[in-house]
Structures are given as structure tokens and as C-alpha cells.
Amino acid sequence: MRILLLGANGQLGRSFIEDGGLTTRGELITASRDGQRHDGAAIETADLAAPNTLPALLDRLRPDAIVNAAAYTAVDRAEQEEPLATRVNGEAVGVLGRWAAEHGALVIHYSTDYVFDGTANAPYPVDAPTAPLGAYGRSKLAGEAALRDSGAAHFIFRTAWVYAPHGHNFLRTMLRVGAERDELRVVADQIGAPTSTALIVAGTLAALDTWRAAETAQRRALEGTHHLVASGHTSWHGFATAIFDEAHARGLLPRVPRVAAIATADYPTPAKRPAWSVLDNSGFAERFGYALPDWQNGLHDVLDTLSHQPA
Secondary structure (H helix, E strand, O other): OEEEEEOOOOHHHHHHHHHOOHHHOOEEEEEEOOOEOOOOOEOEEOOOOOHHHHHHHHHHHOOOEEEEOOOOOOOOHHHOOHHHHHHHHHHHHHHHHHHHHHHOOEEEEEEEHHHOOOOOOOOEOOOOOOOOOOHHHHHHHHHHHHHHHHOOEEEEEEEOOEEOOOOOOHHHHHHHHHHHOOEEEEEOOOEEOOEEHHHHHHHHHHHHHHHHHOOHHHHHHHOEEEEOOOEOOEEHHHHHHHHHHHHHHOOOOOOOOEEEEEOHHHOOOOOOOOOEOOEOOHHHHHHHOOOOOEHHHHHHHHHHHHHOOOO
16 A cells, blocks of 8 residues: 655654554655655655645555645634635645545545534534634635545544644643743633544554455445544643643653633634534444543653653
8 A cells, every 4th residue: 555644744744654653554655845854854745735736746656545634723823814724724635535536545634623613512423513613614624525525535534632742732832831930821611632643643543454454345334524532521721730740740840830720711812712622532433443542641641752852
């Protein structure tokens, strides 16, 4: 199997590379927007902001599977750059899907809790009505629709509150700010499931293995949209508190700062966030035989990784 990984320098793409699981399942080709990997190595160039350039790349590489870890993820900036966000998260995904449909390839794509409006009080099932609150959510929903409409064999994995030991994310921001301040104010009325990229990688590989082992007629039943998130839920305030406690226990912080709980209204942002971002992931283990652990497990693993890195 020839596998093309798009977005190699993002949080998720880098985690796929460091995990190494894709390389044991076939020939892995990696691509980034500028043609360079995070460590300076030259790789393929794939710019989803220019969707018309993608068919030529795909024609040359001829992948059997496309893992699309590339995305426009600047939630607030998307309110001013919706056409660009939609081009990357929507139009380009449709291009990938149409090429895959024509060439019998599989597309693995990642979406978000932001396709929902956050007004629920129970975990969102996969088939719950979508109603994004902002430009980012609309752009990701456009990508879901474009991929479904393409007719390609595909997985859409919705995830949420993603973080890793690398890149720009809430956990790394909290560690940096927590080392500088004695007190922080963190939103306590937005609820979700912090999900590490390691969990997303492991779940993706489990789904891919199940799909590859299935008979052709069974594969279509496995495909479609799934919720690939950690189990359980907390608030941003609860997540920050856990980060500080666990980081201090590992020597990553000299002290535990005080975390004051505030409301979303006290921290206005250009984009409106869903208040409830909990996704029902119960079907994932049933379908792919991979249990999605509680969010604290991922936090412990990421902080263990950081605690063993050179200072």
C-alpha cells in the first residue's frame, strides 16, 4: 500500500511520522505546504490552499491511501479569512475525494466538534444535526460534505480539543504561561474531551487495519463518519488544573499556579465556541476493536514524554 500523508508538519502529521505505524503498513510518502519536514528534510509539496495543484501531485504519486492531516485551524482568524479556510478545509478535500474515487484510493480525513452548535447536554452521536457557529466549523463541514459527495472510499474522523507534546496547543500554552504567572483565568463553561494526537494516530491505524482486513463488500459498512475522541469530559478550567498538577508532579513546573474559573463571556473571542463539545465515541470500539481511553490517560502520556525530553 502506498500512503500519502498530507500536513506532515502539523501536530497530527508529525505524530504520525514519529509513531512510525504508517511505515509498517506500506510505503509512506509525506508532504507539507512548503516541501520541508519539521526537521529540515525535503519532502513533497502539497498546498491545500491551492486545490487546483493537487491532481497533478496525486497523478504523479499514485497513492492507494491519502491521510489528510492538513487543515486550516486558526479558529478566530477564520472569521476574517473564511474563503481561505473553506478552500483548505472544504474545496481541497473535495479534490482529494474526486481523485480517490477515480483511482480506487481511500481517503482518511479529520473533522471537528465545531460542526455542532454546542447546545446539547449529552454526547453528540455521529448522526446528530450539524449547525456550526462560525467560519471554521462551516469550512470543516464543507469538507465533510465534499468528501461524502465525491464517492470515494473514506473515513471522516471527528475529533476535538487536540494537543500533543509539540506544536501550538492548549497544553503547551498552559505550561509556558503557568511557569510565568502565579494565577491564571481559564474558561470553565466550555466542556469537551481533550484528545492527544497519539490517540488519534492509534485509532486511525486500528480503523485502517480493520478496513484492510475486511472483505471488499464489508469495507463500505466500516467507512463513513466516526467520532475519534478521548472518553470522559472536562472543562478548559479542569484541563488546565490537571495539566498543572500533573506537570508539577513530574518536575515540569516549579509550582502549581492558581487557576481562577471564568465564564466564556469574560473571555470574548472573534469566533464563538461551542459550550458543549462532547462527542459520542461509543461506536468506535464496537466497529474497530479499539477502546478509546479516558482523556487523563493521554495527558499523563504527553507529560511523561515532555518530562523525558532534554531541557
